[in-house]
Amino acid sequence: MNTIHCPHCQNIVGPSDIFDDRIYVKNLTDEVRILVWILTGPQYLDSRTIHVKQTWGRRCNVLLFFSSVENKTFPTIGVNTTEGREHLTAKSVFAWNYIYKNHFDDADWFMKADDNTYVIVENLRYFLSTKNTNELIFFGHHFQAINKNGFFSGGSGYVLSKAALKRYSTTPSITNKCRKDGEAEDAAMGECMEKLGVEVGDSIDSKGRSRFHCFDVRSHVFGHYPKWYYSYDSHGAKKGIENISDYPVSFHYIDPKTMYLLEFYIYHLKLYYDQFSPILQ
Numbered sequence: 001m002n003t004i005h006c007p008h009c010q011n012i013v014g015p016s017d018i019f020d021d022r023i024y025v026k027n028l029t030d031e032v033r034i035l036v037w038i039l040t041g042p043q044y045l046d047s048r049t050i051h052v053k054q055t056w057g058r059r060c061n062v063l064l065f066f067s068s069v070e071n072k073t074f075p076t077i078g079v080n081t082t083e084g085r086e087h088l089t090a091k092s093v094f095a096w097n098y099i100y101k102n103h104f105d106d107a108d109w110f111m112k113a114d115d116n117t118y119v120i121v122e123n124l125r126y127f128l129s130t131k132n133t134n135e136l137i138f139f140g141h142h143f144q145a146i147n148k149n150g151f152f153s154g155g156s157g158y159v160l161s162k163a164a165l166k167r168y169s170t171t172p173s174i175t176n177k178c179r180k181d182g183e184a185e186d187a188a189m190g191e192c193m194e195k196l197g198v199e200v201g202d203s204i205d206s207k208g209r210s211r212f213h214c215f216d217v218r219s220h221v222f223g224h225y226p227k228w229y230y231s232y233d234s235h236g237a238k239k240g241i242e243n244i245s246d247y248p249v250s251f252h253y254i255d256p257k258t259m260y261l262l263e264f265y266i267y268h269l270k271l272y273y274d275q276f277s278p279i280l281q
Contacts, residue, residue: 032108033108034061034109034128037113052115056118060121068080089185089188109161111158112158112189116253118250119249120249128159139212148194149200151191151193164198178195179192208235210235211248220239
């Protein structure tokens with residue numbers, strides 16, 4: 001197991017450092033409260049999950065980790081299920097119901113992500129700031145497959161409104177018909193949301209560019225996609241910087257070293273603007 005040690009990462013800056021002395025017009029941290037829960041396993045705590053906790057996870061209003069084994073030190077919330085991809089749906093069902101019972105009033109939006117997902121939380125808040133959490137709706141990277149309404153990629157992360165989470169956890173006549181285990185977790189969730197009448201939200205920006213991404217940055221810039229993606233993706237499996245939103249929300253398959261690189265690029269790197277520079281002409 002390869003553990004990455006990053007002794008200086010505890011001092012990673014927050015959004016206020018990006019803008020130096022500029023004043024926020026709107027404090028979205030308090031106005032758009034986001035709970036994120038991470039689907040993980042005990043074998044990944046030191047090699048993956050700790051790096052989520054030390055990087056982007058610190059910017060969430062609430063951050064929870066669900067595993068097959070409880071770990072009071074990390075901490076993780078234990079789910080009584082066997083490890084393995086075939087049991088991710090069982091973890092998800094438990095997690096959503098646990099969150100509704102214990103954290104429903106702590107957030108306005110509720111996101112599921114993987115332990116190798118990187119989320120730019122400020123951009124997620126910005127995107128959701130124009131949405132109504134009292135509507136039955138959820139968002140993510142949309143796939144036009146398996147279900148009538150398709151489903152959202154679990155790897156890129158998908159977000160439920162407060163109303164959607166409440167319906168999911170308080171409508172037994174329908175949710176009892178939803179899968180409790182087996183099948184792909186994200187497809188099973190899409191199928192359940194369809195039964196519950198939860199709307200598939202559109203996260204594409206005004207220029208038709210993607211916000212949620214189910215692969216890493218390199219893949220979306222250069223188009224290194226697996227064959228299945230071309231038939232699954234609802235927006236044509238586009239590639240290139242011109243097809244990625246200026247305010248991206250998430251990327252998947254991000255290894256720990258790249259998480260820290262993204263921290264640097266997003267929160268540390270600054271560009272000095274010269275009014276006479278050709279870059280601005």
